[in-house]
Amino acid sequence: MTANKPILEALGLQRASENSIIPVILCGGSGSRLWPVSRKDMAKQHVPLFGATSPFQRTLARLDGAQFGTPIVISAAASRFMIAEQAAASGTEVEIALEPQGRDTLAAVTLATCLAARRNPAATVLVLPSDHLIGDVDAFQASVAEAARLAEDGRIVMLGVNPTQPSPGFGYIARGEQVAANAHVVARFVEKPDEASAAELVREGWLWNAGMFCFRAAAGLREIEQHAPEALAAVRRAIEEASVDLGALVLGASFAAAPKISFDHAVMEHTSRAAVVSTDFDWSDIGDWKSVWQRSPRDDHGVAREGRVHARDVSNCYLRSDGRLLCALGVDGLAVVDTADAILVAPIERSHEIKALVNELEADGVAEACTSARVHRPWGWYQTTDLGDRFRVKRILVKPGKKLSLQRHHHRAEHWVVVRGTAEVTRDDEVLILRENESVYLPLGCTHRLANPGKIPVEIIEVQTGTYLEEDDIVRIADDFGRI
Amino acid sequence: MTANKPILEALGLQRASENSIIPVILCGGSGSRLWPVSRKDMAKQHVPLFGATSPFQRTLARLDGAQFGTPIVISAAASRFMIAEQAAASGTEVEIALEPQGRDTLAAVTLATCLAARRNPAATVLVLPSDHLIGDVDAFQASVAEAARLAEDGRIVMLGVNPTQPSPGFGYIARGEQVAANAHVVARFVEKPDEASAAELVREGWLWNAGMFCFRAAAGLREIEQHAPEALAAVRRAIEEASVDLGALVLGASFAAAPKISFDHAVMEHTSRAAVVSTDFDWSDIGDWKSVWQRSPRDDHGVAREGRVHARDVSNCYLRSDGRLLCALGVDGLAVVDTADAILVAPIERSHEIKALVNELEADGVAEACTSARVHRPWGWYQTTDLGDRFRVKRILVKPGKKLSLQRHHHRAEHWVVVRGTAEVTRDDEVLILRENESVYLPLGCTHRLANPGKIPVEIIEVQTGTYLEEDDIVRIADDFGRI
Numbered sequence: 001m002t003a004n005k006p007i008l009e010a011l012g013l014q015r016a017s018e019n020s021i022i023p024v025i026l027c028g029g030s031g032s033r034l035w036p037v038s039r040k041d042m043a044k045q046h047v048p049l050f051g052a053t054s055p056f057q058r059t060l061a062r063l064d065g066a067q068f069g070t071p072i073v074i075s076a077a078a079s080r081f082m083i084a085e086q087a088a089a090s091g092t093e094v095e096i097a098l099e100p101q102g103r104d105t106l107a108a109v110t111l112a113t114c115l116a117a118r119r120n121p122a123a124t125v126l127v128l129p130s131d132h133l134i135g136d137v138d139a140f141q142a143s144v145a146e147a148a149r150l151a152e153d154g155r156i157v158m159l160g161v162n163p164t165q166p167s168p169g170f171g172y173i174a175r176g177e178q179v180a181a182n183a184h185v186v187a188r189f190v191e192k193p194d195e196a197s198a199a200e201l202v203r204e205g206w207l208w209n210a211g212m213f214c215f216r217a218a219a220g221l222r223e224i225e226q227h228a229p230e231a232l233a234a235v236r237r238a239i240e241e242a243s244v245d246l247g248a249l250v251l252g253a254s255f256a257a258a259p260k261i262s263f264d265h266a267v268m269e270h271t272s273r274a275a276v277v278s279t280d281f282d283w284s285d286i287g288d289w290k291s292v293w294q295r296s297p298r299d300d301h302g303v304a305r306e307g308r309v310h311a312r313d314v315s316n317c318y319l320r321s322d323g324r325l326l327c328a329l330g331v332d333g334l335a336v337v338d339t340a341d342a343i344l345v346a347p348i349e350r351s352h353e354i355k356a357l358v359n360e361l362e363a364d365g366v367a368e369a370c371t372s373a374r375v376h377r378p379w380g381w382y383q384t385t386d387l388g389d390r391f392r393v394k395r396i397l398v399k400p401g402k403k404l405s406l407q408r409h410h411h412r413a414e415h416w417v418v419v420r421g422t423a424e425v426t427r428d429d430e431v432l433i434l435r436e437n438e439s440v441y442l443p444l445g446c447t448h449r450l451a452n453p454g455k456i457p458v459e460i461i462e463v464q465t466g467t468y469l470e471e472d473d474i475v476r477i478a479d480d481f482g483r484i
Numbered sequence: 485m486t487a488n489k490p491i492l493e494a495l496g497l498q499r500a501s502e503n504s505i506i507p508v509i510l511c512g513g514s515g516s517r518l519w520p521v522s523r524k525d526m527a528k529q530h531v532p533l534f535g536a537t538s539p540f541q542r543t544l545a546r547l548d549g550a551q552f553g554t555p556i557v558i559s560a561a562a563s564r565f566m567i568a569e570q571a572a573a574s575g576t577e578v579e580i581a582l583e584p585q586g587r588d589t590l591a592a593v594t595l596a597t598c599l600a601a602r603r604n605p606a607a608t609v610l611v612l613p614s615d616h617l618i619g620d621v622d623a624f625q626a627s628v629a630e631a632a633r634l635a636e637d638g639r640i641v642m643l644g645v646n647p648t649q650p651s652p653g654f655g656y657i658a659r660g661e662q663v664a665a666n667a668h669v670v671a672r673f674v675e676k677p678d679e680a681s682a683a684e685l686v687r688e689g690w691l692w693n694a695g696m697f698c699f700r701a702a703a704g705l706r707e708i709e710q711h712a713p714e715a716l717a718a719v720r721r722a723i724e725e726a727s728v729d730l731g732a733l734v735l736g737a738s739f740a741a742a743p744k745i746s747f748d749h750a751v752m753e754h755t756s757r758a759a760v761v762s763t764d765f766d767w768s769d770i771g772d773w774k775s776v777w778q779r780s781p782r783d784d785h786g787v788a789r790e791g792r793v794h795a796r797d798v799s800n801c802y803l804r805s806d807g808r809l810l811c812a813l814g815v816d817g818l819a820v821v822d823t824a825d826a827i828l829v830a831p832i833e834r835s836h837e838i839k840a841l842v843n844e845l846e847a848d849g850v851a852e853a854c855t856s857a858r859v860h861r862p863w864g865w866y867q868t869t870d871l872g873d874r875f876r877v878k879r880i881l882v883k884p885g886k887k888l889s890l891q892r893h894h895h896r897a898e899h900w901v902v903v904r905g906t907a908e909v910t911r912d913d914e915v916l917i918l919r920e921n922e923s924v925y926l927p928l929g930c931t932h933r934l935a936n937p938g939k940i941p942v943e944i945i946e947v948q949t950g951t952y953l954e955e956d957d958i959v960r961i962a963d964d965f966g967r968i
Contacts, residue, residue, distance in 0.1 A: 036811070310850070312841050321827070325852045327520070329830035329841050334815070336829050338822075343805075345820050345829060346813035357796050357813050366794070368809045385870040386879055386945070390920075391903035393877060393945055395870055415923050417899045417947040419875035436874075437949040439899050439925060461870070461877055461947045463901040465921040 020069045021148055022123050022217075024112035025059055025094075027075035027083060027130045028102050032358040033288040033351065036342035037320070040370035045131035046082045049292060053090075056083070056130045060092045062137050067145075069123070070095055072115055073130075074108045080248050081378045085399075096248040100238075100255050106266040107258035109213065110224050110235045111251065117217035124148045125220055127213040127263075133295060135282030143182070143279040147214035150183055150275050154219040156268065158186065160207030160276040161283045166198035169287065169352075171209035171264060173276050174201075186274035189264065207276060209264065210283055223273065228266045234258040246378060246481060288351035289335040293318035307338075318348060340373035340383070378481045379404055380457070392469045396450070398423070398458040403451030405479035412466030412473060414442040416450070421458035424451040447477060504553045505632055506607050506701075508596035509543055509578075511559035511567060511614040512586050516842040517772040517835065520826035521804070524854035529615035530566045533776060537574075540567070540614045544576045546621050551629075553607070554579055556599055557614075558592045564732050565862045569883075580732040584722075584739050590750040591742035593697065594708050594719045595735065601701035608632045609704055611697040611747075617779060619766030627666070627763040631698035634667055634759050638703040640752065642670065644691030644760040645767045650682035653771065653836075655693035655748060657760050658685075670758035673748065691760060693748065694767055707757065712750045718742040730862060730965055772835035773819040777802035791822075802832060824857035824867070862965045863888055864941065876953045878946040880934070882907070887935030889963035896950030896957060898926040900934070905942035908935040931961060 030040045038044040045056040053061075063071060071094045073083055080098060087094045097111060109127055116125045126144060134140050147157040160173050169192060176187030189209070193201060215223075224232045234257035241252020259266070268274050284295050296304035296318065303314055307321035314328045318335040326338055335351060337344045346354060361369035374383040379402035386393035398404065398421075406426065416425065417439040425432045425440050426449040434440060442448045444466065452458040476484045514524045522528040529540040537545075547555060555578045557567055564580060571578045581595060593611055600609045610628060618624050631641040644657050653676060660671030673693070677685060699707075708716045718741035725736020743750070752758050768775050780788035780802065787798055791805035798812045802819040810822055819835060821828045830838060845853035858867040863886035870877035882888065882905075890910065900909065901923040909916045909924050910933040918924060926932045928950065936942040960968045 036809075310841070310845060310848075312837075312844060324824075325520075325826040325845075325850065327826065327828050327841060327845070329828070329837060330834040331818070331829055331831065334829065336827075338827055340808075342809040342811065343820075343822055343827060344811050344813070345815055345818065347815065350814040353796075353813060357794075357811060360796060361794060361809075361811070364794075366809065385877060388879075388903060388943065391943075391945070393869060393879075395872075395877075413921050415899075415901045417949075419872060419947065419949055437897050439923065439947075441923060459872065459875075461875070461945075463903065463923075463945045463947075465901075465903055 019067070020120075020123055021067050021126050021144065021214075022069045022116040022119060023063050023071040024109070024116065024125055024127045025056070025071050025073045025130045026105065026108050026127065026211075027056065027073050027079060028099070028108065029131065033355045034286070034292070035354055035358045036337060036339045036344050036368065037322075039368075039372050041078060041375070042082070042372045043079055043131075044286065046079065046086060049286065050133075050296060054086055055133060055286065057086050057090045058133065059128055059130050060087060060090050060094070062134060062140055063092075064137075065141060067148075068126075069119070072097060072112050074099065074112055076102060077250075080246075082376055084247065084378075085376070098248050098250045100251055100253060103255065103258045104260045105211070105263040106224075106228055106231050106261045107235060107255065109220075109263040109267075110228070110231050110258070111239070111255075113217055113220040113224065114232075114235055114239055115249075117221055119217075121216075121218040121221075123217050124151050125213075125215055125217050127211075129211045129285070131286060132210065133282075133284045133286055136280075139279065139281035143277050143281070144214065146180065146182055147277045150180060150277065151215050151219070154216065154222075155273050155275045156219065156223055156271055157183070157214040158268065158274065158276045159210055159212040159214070159279050161210045161279055163202045163206070163208050166195065166202045167208075168193060168195050168198045170198075172198070172201045172206040173209050174204075174206050175276060175278070179275060182278045182280075183275055184278070186268070186276050189269050191264070207278060208283075210279075210285070211264075213263065213268075219273070223267050223271045227270045228259070228261075231258045231261075231266065288354065289318055289337065289346075290348045290351040293335065293348055316348065342368045377404075378402070380452075382462075387469075390465060390467060390469075392464040394462040394464070396460050396462055398450060398452040398460075400452055400455050400457060403480060404449060405474075405476040405481070405483060406447060406449040407477060408445060408447050408475045409466075409473050410445070410475070411468035412464045413444045414448075415463040415465075416440050416442065417461045417463075419459050419461055421452060421456050422454045423458045423460060424453045425449070426451070449478075503551070504604075504607055505551050505610050505628065505698075506553045506600040506603060507547050507555040508593070508600065508609055508611045509540070509555050509557045509614045510589065510592050510611065510695075511540065511557050511563060512583065512592065513615065517839045518770070518776070519838055519842045520821060520823045520828050520852065521806075523852075523856050525562060525859070526566070526856045527563050527615075528770065530563065530570060533770065534617075534780065538570055539617060539770065541570050541574045542617065543612055543614050544571060544574050544578070546618060546624055547576075548621075549625060551632075553603070556581060556596050558583065558596055560586060561734075564730075566860055568731065568862075569860070582732050582734045584735055584737060587739065587742045588744045589695070589747040590708075590712055590715050590745050591719060591739065593704075593747040593751075594712070594715050594742070595723070595739075597701055597704040597708065598716075598719055598723055599733075601705055603701075605700075605702040605705075607701050608635050609697075609699055609701050611695075613695045613769070615770060616694065617766075617768045617770055620764075623763065623765035627761050627765070628698065630664065630666055631761045634664060634761065635699050635703070638700065638706075639757050639759045640703065640707055640755055641667070641698040642752065642758065642760045643694055643696040643698070643763050645694045645763055647686045647690070647692050650679065650686045651692075652677060652679050652682045654682075656682070656685045656690040657693050658688075658690050659760060659762070663759060666762045666764075667759055668762070670752070670760050673753050675748070691762060692767075694763075694769070695748075697747065697752075703757070707751050707755045711754045712743070712745075715742045715750065772838065773802055773821065773830075774832045774835040777819065777832055800832065826852040861888075862886070864936075866946075874949060874951060874953075876948045878948070880944050880946055882934060882936040882942040882944075884936055884939050884941060887964060888933060889958075889960040889965070889967060890931060890933040891961060892929060892931050892959045893950075893957050894929070894959070895952035896948045897928045898932075899947040899949075900924050900926065901945045901947075903943050903945055905936060905940050906938045907942045907944060908937045909933070910935070933962075
C-alpha cells in the first residue's frame with residue numbers, strides 16, 4: 001500500500017473554508033433491480049442509463065460551482081475502480097473512502113462527517129445518494145443553497161421531494177412550523193407506508209424523503225454523538241486504523257462495530273434539529289426498470305427505446321439493446337433488456353420482482369447474476385468475445401500509463417494482436433514495443449506483461465489456446481495493484 | 485464449371501428399377517416466419533429446430549430403406565451449400581438441381597419428374613416438402629407404400645393429413661369413391677378457406693393437403709403435358725441448357741418461361757386421375773413459431789425451452805436462446821427467440837405476422853432481416869465475433885479438404901491464429917503449415933489463401949485491421965468455386 005496525497009489531506013491536511021459545501025456521495029448498493037444491465041460488479045449508479053453518462057456522473061455534474069469542495073465518495077471495494085474511472089472521465093477529482101463492509105447509511109454518513117470535519121468543522125456537509133436522477137440542476141442548487149443557509153443555525157436539513165404518486169416504497173416527511181420561505185421543521189416521519197396510507201400522506205401534503213441531508217460538520221457530529229455514540233466511536237477507530245491503497249482510504253476493521261441502521265432511523269427521527277427544504281425539481285430514484293421507463297423519452301404509444309430497436313404495433317414498453325437488433329411485435333407493457341450475455345423479458349409493472357429473479361439465478365450459481373461480460377480492472381477492462389472448445393478470444397483495453405501484472409499461465413498460450421494504440425510487452429527477458437496491427441506470441445509458461453506507455457488507450461485482441469482457460473490460471477509475479 | 489458424375493447420371497445415365505421410389509425434396513422458400521433463426525440465407529428447412537437436426541435432415545432420414553433411390557433436391561442457389569453440408573452430415577447422397585428463380589411448385593415438380601424419367605420412366609416419383617415434421621416414420625413409410633401401389637395404375641396420388649384444428653391457411657381435400665383400404669378418389673379441393681368454412685370442412689372429414697405427391701414418372705409427365713404443356717416445354721428447354729457447377733445441376737434461362745403456379749392448381753385440380761391416401765401420422769408444416777411451440781416438449785405451464793433459459797412465473801411461452809442467458813419473468817403466451825445478432829419478442833398467437841415484420845426490416849435495409857451472423861460458404865463458414873472502429877474479429881471454419889480463394893485486400897491486414905486443426909497458408913510465394921496455436925501475419929496487399937489439407941475441420945481466429953473492413957474489399961485471383 002502506498003501513500004496518496006489527496007487522501008492524506010482528507011485525513012486532516014486539506015482545509016475547507018467555512019462557506020464551502022463538502023459533497024458526500026453514497027456509492028454503495030448493487031441495484032440488482034436493474035439487472036441485467038446492473039450487476040454486483042456494475043452497480044446501478046455506474047450504468048449509462050439515459051445516453052452515455054451514469055447516474056453517478058450526473059450526480060457529480062450537479063456539483064459544478066465554486067461553493068462545492070472536492071466530493072468524498074463512500075463506497076465498497078467492488079466499485080472503487082469504476083468510481084475512479086467515471087470520475088476521471090467526467091474530469092472531476094474525488095476522494096474515495098472504502099467501507100470494509102456495507103453498514104447502512106448511519107455508518108456511511110458518520111464516516112463522511114468525520115472526514116469533512118477534519119477539513120473544517122465549520123464546513124457544510126451535503127449527503128447525496130449516487131443513483132438518483134434530478135431533472136433541473138438550477139433548482140437543485142437553489143434548494144441546496146437554502147439548506148446550507150438553514151444549516152448555519154446548527155439544523156440537520158433534509159431535502160424533501162413533492163410526491164408524484166403514492167409510492168409505498170418511500171419514506172414520508174410531515175412539515176411542521178415554517179422556518180424559511182421553502183423550509184419547515186420536520187414534524188414526523190413515516191417509513192414505507194402501505195398503499196392506502198401512502199395515498200393519504202400524499203393528499204395531506206407530506207414530502208418524500210430523498211436521502212439528501214445538509215448540515216455543518218460539527219453539528220452533524222454533535223447529533224451523531226448524542227443519538228448514536230457507538231457508531232461514532234466505531235467509525236473514529238476505523239479511521240485511525242485506516243490505510244491508503246491505490247488512491248483510496250480503506251477503513252479499518254472496527255468499522256464492523258458500527259450498528260447497521262439508517263441515518264434516518266438512528267438520528268433524524270430523534271433529533272430536535274431536523275428541518276426540511278421543500279424542493280421543486282423532478283426527482284427519481286430509478287429503483288427499477290419501471291422508473292427508468294417513466295423517465296425515458298417515449299413515443300406516442302408509450303414506447304421507450306435504447307439502442308437498435310424495431311417495434312411493430314407495440315405500446316407502453318421499455319426496449320433496450322446494447323448491440324443486437326431487438327424486434328418487438330404486438331406486445332404491451334413489457335421491459336425487454338438485452339446485454340452482451342443476458343436478456344430480460346418482464347412486464348414493466350412487475351419490475352420490482354426482478355431482484356427476486358436475480359436471487360434465484362445467484363442461488364443456482366449462474367455467473368451472469370453477479371458478473372458482467374465486461375470485467376473492469378484498475379488498469380482498464382476485458383471482455384470475452386468468443387469461446388470454443390480449446391480457445392477463448394478476449395478484447396482487452398489498457399488505460400494510458402497503466403500495466404497489467406507480470407504473470408505466467410500453466411495451461412494456456414496467448415496471441416496478442418494490437419488493434420489500437422501502442423503497447424509495451426514484456427516476454428521473459430525481452431521488452432517489445434507493438435504498434436497497431438502488430439502481434440506477439442506468448443508461449444505457455446512464459447513470464448509476460450502488457451503495458452500502455454502511451455497517451456491513448458491500448459486495445460488488443462487476445463487469443464488463448466489451451467485445455468484450461470479460466471481466470472484462475474494465473475501466477476502473478478509483480479503487480480501495480482497489490483494483487484500478488 | 486466442372487463435370488460431376490452423379491449429376492450427369494441424373495441427366496440420363498443413372499438407371500432406376502421399376503419398383504424404386506425416387507424421392508424429390510422441394511427445398512425452396514426462405515421461411516421468414518421463423519425469423520430470426522431462419523433468414524433468406526438460412527431457410528427454415530435448414531434450421532436445427534428440435535435438437536441438433538434440421539427439418540431437411542429429418543426429411544432425408546425418413547427415406548431410409550432399399551425402396552428409395554438417391555433423392556433429387558430442387559432448390560435455389562442460395563441454399564446449395566447448406567443442402568450439400570447437411571446431406572453430408574446426415575451421411576446421405578443427394579442430387580441437387582438449382583432453379584435460376586423460384587417458379588412455384590408446378591415448375592419444381594415438372595423438373596423433378598423429367599429428371600426421374602431419365603433414370604426410368606417407370607420409376608415412382610415421391611414429391612416431399614423439406615420443411616415439414618412427421619412424428620411416426622413407420623406410418624409415413626406405410627402411407628408411401630400404399631401411395632406407390634396406387635400409382636402403379638397411373639394415378640396421381642396425394643398424401644392427405646387428418647386435420648387437428650380448423651386452420652384457414654391450408655388446402656383441403658374431399659374424399660370421393662374408395663379405391664383401397666386407406667385410399668379414395670379425390671372429389672374436390674378447397675384452398676385456404678375462411679375460419680368458419682375451415683371448421684365446417686374439418687367436421688365433414690376433409691383432409692389437409694400436405695403437398696406430398698406420388699406417381700409414376702411417365703404418368704406424371706402425361707398429366708403435366710395435358711394440363712400444363714408450356715411448363716413442360718420450358719423445363720425441358722431449361723434442362724437442355726443446363727450446366728453442372730460444383731456438383732449441382734444448374735437449370736438454364738428458359739426455366740423463367742414456366743408459369744408461376746402451384747402443381748395443385750395447375751395439375752391436381754384438373755386431372756381425372758387424382759387419388760388421396762389418408763395418412764395416420766403426426767404432421768406439422770412448422771409454418772411459424774406457434775407450430776414450433778406446439779411441437780416442442782413443454783412443462784406443466786406450457787413453457788417450451790431451447791438453450792439457456794430461466795423462467796419465473798411464466799406460462800405458455802416459447803423461449804429460445806442460441807447462447808446467451810434468457811430470463812423471462814411473469815409473462816404469458818410469448819415467443820422470445822434470441823440469436824447471435826437479433827432477438828424477437830412477440831405473442832405466440834401473432835407468430836404469423838412476423839413475416840410482415842421481416843418485410844419492414846428488409847425495406848429499411850436492415851441486414852439482419854436476410855443475412856445470418858454465421859455466413860455459410862462452400863468451404864465452411866465465418867462469423868464476426870467482435871467489431872471495433874478499425875478492426876474486426878472473425879471465427880472461420882474450413883472443412884477438411886477445402887480451401888478459400890487465393891485473394892488480396894486493398895484496405896486491410898489480417899492476423900490468423902489457428903485454434904483447431906492444421907491449416908495450409910499460402911502467403912505470396914510461401915506455403916506455410918500452421919498447427920493449433922500457431923499464427924501468421926498477412927500484410928495489406930499480400931496474396932494469400934487458407935486451406936485445410938487435413939481430415940478434421942480447421943478453425944482460425946482472424947483479426948482484421950484497417951480503415952475499411954467489409955466483405956467487398958477482396959480481389960479473387962483463383963477459386964475452387966468459380967467466384968473469380
